[in-house]
Amino acid sequence: MGDVILKMKDIDKSFVGVHALKGVSLEVKKGEVHALMGENGAGKSTLMKVLTGIYSKDSGTIIYEGEEVVFTNPKEAQEAGIAIVHQELNMMNHLSVAQNIFIGRELMNGKLINDKQMNEEAAKLFERLNIDIDPSMVMGDLTVGKQQMCEIAKAISKDVKVIIFDEPTAALTESEIAELFKIIRDLRKKELGIVYISHRMDEIKVITDRVSVMRDGEYVGTLITEQSTKDDIINMMVGRTIYEEPKEKSNVLKDAPVILKVENLNAGKMVQNVSFELRKGEILGFSGLMGAGRTETARALFGADKKDSGTIYVNGQKVEIHSPKDAVNAGIGYLSEDRKRYGIVLAESVAENSTMPSLESFMKGIFIDKKKEKDVSQEYVDKLKTKTPDVDTAVMNLSGGNQQKVVIAKWLIRDCDILIFDEPTRGIDVGAKSEIYHLMNELAAQGKSIIMISSELTEVLRMSDRIIVMCEGRKTGELSIEEASQEKIMHAATLRN
Amino acid sequence: MIAKKTEKKSGVLLNNPIVKAIGTQRLIALLALIIIYIVFGAISPAFRQYSTLVNIFDASYYIGFMAIGVTFAITTGGIDLSIGTVLVCSSLVTGALATKYNVPIALTLILCILIGAIFGLMNGLMISYMGLPPFIATLGSMMLSKGLGSIFTKAQSVTWPQATEADGWFRSIFKVNITNANGLSTPIPTGFILLLAVAILMAILLNKTRPGRYIVALGSNIEATRLSGVNVAKWQTLAYVISGTMAGIAGIAYAAVYSTLLPGGGAGFELDAIAGVVIGGTSMSGGYGTIAGTLIGVFIMSVLKTGLPFIGLQTHYQQVATGLVLIFAVFMDVANRKKRN
Secondary structure, rough: OOOOEEEEEEEEEEEEEEEEEEEEEEEEEOOOOEEEEOOOOOOOHHHHHHOOOOOOOEEEEEOOOEEEOOOOOOHHHHHOOOEEOOOOOOOOOEEEHHHHHOOOOOEEEEEEEHHHHHHHHHHHHHHHHHOOOOOOOOOOOOOOHHHHHHHHHHHHOOOOOEEEEOOOOOOOOOHHHHHHHHHHHHHHOOOOEEEEEEOHHHHHHHHOOOOEEOOOEEEEEEHHHHHHOHHHHHHHHOOOOOOOOOOOOOOOOOOOOOOEEEEEEEEEOOOOEEEEEOOOOOOEEEEEEEOOOOHHHHHHHOOOOOOOOOEEOOOEEOOOOHHHHHHOOEEEEOOOOHHHHHOOOOEHHHHHHHHHHHHHHHOOOOOOOOOHHHHHHHHHHHHHHOOOOOOOOOOHHHHHHHHHEEEHHHHHHHHEEEEEEEEEOOOOOHHHHHHHHHHHHHHHHHHOEEEOOOHHHHHOOOOOOEEEEEEEEEEEEEEEEOOOOOHHHHHHOOOOE | OOHHHHHHHHHHOOOOOHHHHHHHHHHHHHHHHHHHHHHHHHHHHHHOOOHHHHHHHHHHHHHHHHHHHHHHHHHHHOOOOOOHHHHHHHHHHHHHHHHHHOOHHHHHHHHHHHHHHHEEEEEEEEHHHHOOHHHHHHHHHHHHHHHHHHOOOOOOOEEEOOOOOOOHHHHHHEEEEEOOOOOOOEEEEEHHHHHHHHHHHHHHHHHHHHHHHHHHHHHHHHHHHOOOOOOOOHHHHHHHHHHHHHHHHHHHHHHHHHHEEOOOOOOOOOHHHHHHHHHOOOOOOOOOOOOHHHHHHHHHHHHHHHHHHHHHOHHHHHHHHHHHHHHHHHHHHHHHHHHHH
8 A cells, every 4th residue: 555645534524404424534655545325315425426526525635646626527637537437327328338438538540430549449449358249249138247347447547546436346247246356456555546446245245455434424534445344334324234144944834835837938048948936935045157048038038028928826816917917916126236227217206106007096086096095105214224215206316125015115105915026135235135135034024025036045945945056048047945055056057058 | 394285385374375376476476467457447547347358258268278287297297398389389370270271170179179189198208208308398399389370371370261151150169249139249268267267277286186196196206106106107197188188179279269360470478478387386396286376377378468568568578578577587486485484
């Protein structure tokens, strides 16, 4: 670790009615990976937005390379050498990978854009970072994980001195994470100041040098990673310890009936002859690498995408599912991996989102019974401990974990017995994560059956009663929780043809 | 950052409950309407006369019905460019049926609405089930309806029966002349009552019922709405059926006020209606629509249309003025949104 490159001191920032940052300080040295932790709503993202000029601060100072700086827009921060890799992907899906990377600073050939040169430069960049992506591909055709890699490459491609990673691994598989860490270590060697925001404890231990913790808009303290335990950090964040151990044995009753049976499901290349059973009260984990076809299987099952063939039985009855509407009528609810795109309607209120699948039961004649709608939504806000001022608040104003709870509420209100959780804790902080886990366990105990798709091995091992592993669109393994281990899952997840 | 939902449509005077309830853009539009009316009245005494007010109402009906309808299409995040020519097509065809083929007026009125609905259904099916972009689908039916109307009447203009004729009774839906003892006749703009009634019904449909809720939701995020088990194709289609149906009703209103329809006309009417919708505060990107706002926007249009000649400006200035009002109204909304973020 070298000299201090960045120092934020007593940063204060208020929005209408919310004091988001209360005198927060943060110090980053050259050649260190500095973790910034805290629950959602703690103010991490706001602090980073102040740093990169997206928000203006109310008071406090930012000292960068020994001088006080004020960035009034993101461009100024970028030009000074501060880059951010956002949690949400900010890519133009219709442009090529190279065009995305060079957006705003296109390589020119006179007055014309030189796509060829940009492709070459991007290819060199990828080679340097050991990433296997063709720069001429259309961004939208890449998987979320690959897009994330492009985002990182884009940030690094500029002449940066400080780089901020905002939950970079949320969409990545284990092997992609390993690649990312190699890149980060490389950047550390080059004396960059690196801010690393993540909720994954394991990663913090592996990759970071120091940890600063925020809570409720306040700075709590800084620890040296090597000298502290997971529990130290978590205690600073939430003031309580969190259950992290894997599940030892299945909680499913011996005679629990099969509630969902899928036979030879086929949908394109990504879903080939997938068969499985789901029992009452079971949490069935779906593990595998990115692109293994798990989400595609779920979407085909749910009727969101067209399936080529396959039979689905719910409670022993064969059901025809051609659209999400059919699936919902069969009692299946789907919680998408991409909440903002597929899970919720951001501009609508908590109540409106909660009742969307079950609006039929909130009618008084031809009118929506808004009182009942509010009452029932409020009931589930209380039950799930969703943090929201009231049920009329637009969902876009809620944190990730609370948005997820709204999605859960909407399927519970619809009284779905089969719930498909696709990456249920992606982009959700430790505290909320633990709440979501509790909730899933509670639901299973109440007799709901859950399919949980997860790229986090620890999550799969902690939650599942049984685990199905997929690779390249095929089911390559089925393990009971008693016999499952990280090694066995990874083995099955890489069983390629 | 926590903001109440109601606040997202307001900005300048966040804490004023009245502003909150009406919404900033609607409030600005309403104030603009009142100011324009007062300014015109101050310049021209003739503008203040009752007969001018009746003219303003007359000019508002056909744009009003179209605008109410197209509010639904715009709320889904789409657009309906065909309403202007559908208006003329349905009115032209049914007017010809009434005058040349002696079809009873009551039946032709129903047919007029039906033709609009059919064009709307066609638009909806093309957009929801065939996946055509709304702009293209409705541009196509704009040309189609324009051509079909002319073909049906063999490129002849059509004049609906006058109020004095027996078949002219339908005009009293929009204007009733009451004659007093001295033989002076006073026109009552009954059409406004109809327009208002339809607006209220449509506002209820948009805000209080399932179809309305789904139209707003899919306009905001169609995929999330579909994955909630909502048949989005059906409700999206319905929005265009409403748009077309309203264009059909607008066809009757146009015939009642202006009598003569020219084949191949109507192109450009839709832009007046869409401008009214946007001035009123409905979001062009979908997910938020307001019928009350639309109505205010429409009256701004018709006050300008009727009033500018009174202060000595030719009708061309109406377009300049409307353009300015449109840009200003939307700019205020955009500026407010920016300030809040």
